[in-house]
Amino acid sequence: MPSSLLKRAFCSLTCQLSKSAISCKGHAGMICCCLCVNATLHNSASIPVHLLTDRAVSISNTSLEDFIKHTDESIRALVQRVNQRHEALQARMISQQAFDDCLQVLGWNWTPSNIILNERFRFKIASMVMYGWAHIYVRDGLADNELGQAMKTYFSNRSLTSFRKLGEYVATFTFPKRSPNLAHLFTASANANSSRKGSFSCTGSEFLTLTPVVHRYFTRVVASRGEFMPVVSSMIAVLNAVMLLMSVRSGTIKPQELCSAIAAHLLLYKAYYGDAAFRPKHRYSLHLPGMLLRFGFLLAAFTHERKHRLVTRYTRDRKNLRNWDAGAIEEITCHQMWELKQPFFLACATARPRGKILYPLREMFPGVDDDAFVVVNDMCVNGGRVCAGDVVSCLVDGQAQLGELLLNIAVQMPASYTVYSVIALWQSDPNESTADIWRKFRVSKENVVKLESNTSIDTVFTYRMAVDQQTCVVYFPPEILPKRV
Numbered sequence: 001m002p003s004s005l006l007k008r009a010f011c012s013l014t015c016q017l018s019k020s021a022i023s024c025k026g027h028a029g030m031i032c033c034c035l036c037v038n039a040t041l042h043n044s045a046s047i048p049v050h051l052l053t054d055r056a057v058s059i060s061n062t063s064l065e066d067f068i069k070h071t072d073e074s075i076r077a078l079v080q081r082v083n084q085r086h087e088a089l090q091a092r093m094i095s096q097q098a099f100d101d102c103l104q105v106l107g108w109n110w111t112p113s114n115i116i117l118n119e120r121f122r123f124k125i126a127s128m129v130m131y132g133w134a135h136i137y138v139r140d141g142l143a144d145n146e147l148g149q150a151m152k153t154y155f156s157n158r159s160l161t162s163f164r165k166l167g168e169y170v171a172t173f174t175f176p177k178r179s180p181n182l183a184h185l186f187t188a189s190a191n192a193n194s195s196r197k198g199s200f201s202c203t204g205s206e207f208l209t210l211t212p213v214v215h216r217y218f219t220r221v222v223a224s225r226g227e228f229m230p231v232v233s234s235m236i237a238v239l240n241a242v243m244l245l246m247s248v249r250s251g252t253i254k255p256q257e258l259c260s261a262i263a264a265h266l267l268l269y270k271a272y273y274g275d276a277a278f279r280p281k282h283r284y285s286l287h288l289p290g291m292l293l294r295f296g297f298l299l300a301a302f303t304h305e306r307k308h309r310l311v312t313r314y315t316r317d318r319k320n321l322r323n324w325d326a327g328a329i330e331e332i333t334c335h336q337m338w339e340l341k342q343p344f345f346l347a348c349a350t351a352r353p354r355g356k357i358l359y360p361l362r363e364m365f366p367g368v369d370d371d372a373f374v375v376v377n378d379m380c381v382n383g384g385r386v387c388a389g390d391v392v393s394c395l396v397d398g399q400a401q402l403g404e405l406l407l408n409i410a411v412q413m414p415a416s417y418t419v420y421s422v423i424a425l426w427q428s429d430p431n432e433s434t435a436d437i438w439r440k441f442r443v444s445k446e447n448v449v450k451l452e453s454n455t456s457i458d459t460v461f462t463y464r465m466a467v468d469q470q471t472c473v474v475y476f477p478p479e480i481l482p483k484r485v
Contacts, residue, residue: 022125023079023114029107032059034075035287037068042278059283062266068402072124078108079116085462086110108128126238130291133245134300138207138283142265143238144200149216150231151275152198154446161192163200170210176380176386176460180206195443204301208246209483212462212475215239218439230272237265243437243478245288248298250382250479259289349377349387353409364422364450365411372412376419379408382459383477391463391474394423394456397451401425402474406448421451426472438473 024034030049033039040049042058049056057066060103080104089099103109115121137143140456154161167186184190185202194200202210215236223232241261247253262285270278292298314335315328353361353373361373377387386392386405391404403425410417425448426441433439443465451457463474 022116022129023082023109025107025109027280029103030105031107033283033287034107035070035126037070037074041280041284042275046109058275058278059280060270060278062263062270062286064286070126072126075125076105076116079114081111082106082108083114083117093101109400109435127294130295130299131284131287132206132301133248133285133288133298134204135282136288137238137242137245137412138204142279142281142285142364143211143242144202144207146235146238146269148194148197148199149277150228150235151195151200153231154227155195157228159227161227162226163194164188166214166217167191169221170213173462173464175209175389175462176384176390179209179462182206182210185210208242210253210464211239211242211246212477214242216475230268234265234268234272237261237268241265241285245298245300245477246293246447247477249300251297252479253292255293258292260371262286267436284365304477316465346421350410351377353356357407361409368411374412374417376408376410379457381457382479384460386457386460391461392421392422392423393458393461393471393480394449394451395458396425396451396456400458402428403447404445405457416419418452421457422448423451424448429471437476437478441472441474443470443472 022034026034030040030044031038038055038057039059040056042048042060048058049343061067081253085094085099085102089096094102109465116123116125135141151161151163151166155163163186169285170182170186180203185200185206189396190201198205218232218235218239223229223236241258244253244258244261248258266282266285269282288298314332314442318324318328320327329473351374353370353375357375358370358373362368362370377384378385379387386408388405388407390405391402392405393400395401401423403423405421405423408419409422410419424445426443429440429442459477459480461474461476465472
């Protein structure tokens, strides 16, 4: 099995869960949500169902109370009905076309061994299903598509707001060093294509990295021009929802807070773009707060979906197709076992310090041999991975502080390594509100501290340095706004 086919299989696995596992049609069905009895597509090749009967409700309806939710028993009954229709097809009591039309209306596919009816599993679908919020919002989702729609509105009206201007604005910010490279998203050709098509093509991780900066661009720059304010309001609202969803993993976002943000966006989007612009993903988003309340967390994506490139890396040079899959798994397993034996499993880049850097290390760690030092990069923290040059928050004498990470250094002790972080602390502006998501700091390299990394570094930040390099504005994600830095 060639690596390209393996990658495509990994990419499509989660997309096929609804079809292969529970056989729900999703977007392809007239009833497009597997959790709702009467949520129907607003647009249809024929007359939309919600215009023909009061029992059907368009997905453009933003009120949860108007939809009838499936129960575990009602889904089982629906699948049994699909099986009965298939038995009628086999007995030639109905035509193939009538059978296909029935499945289209019901929103479910027939499969010979549906796990919902398997008594060994007894899956309770209505109680188990969780939608991946990243698929809803940032992977051909609500946020990235709406950015394309908004920019096309400005492009069509020859406004100063454009992808080119947005790209220039993004270039003034500094992202964590291990964040995706964003320059290719705003090349001249990419800007022209995005403006013409009214879409914005990027990966999920790229858009999540851009989200706070795009939010600031629409809040501080576009809104000040006063052009197409309904577009601005809707765009800011969807980015607010994405920023809250990014913070759900910290456990600080409440379901009601998320529900309010999602509902606010849908109302603003509907007010400008209209009912016809609604997609099934708009409907799916309304389920996320309830899922957060039920499960206590929300999955963005499965691990294998975030590791497509890693799979390709392992399999790129495997040319022999005999026992290809077994050989690939063996190579991955052996490498993982080797990594587990390394002293810095969470640090994927280490190096021995050489040259001038040894002079300050000898002063900070008197009596330690040079061979005991190891430079450690790519440590896992909130917001991603951190390395020298990133802006991070840390605890100093029990108080939250923020500054530039100058160095992560591991010192070999008799039993194990101890990792220290050298951080130049910055001074916060006393006039800044601690509730603002962008806060100003005075840059300094005079107040340098040495901390144990395991208990000090908390979060890595996106920031924008002033031209004179004296001050800097830093983005504070929602999960750490209550912390006073």
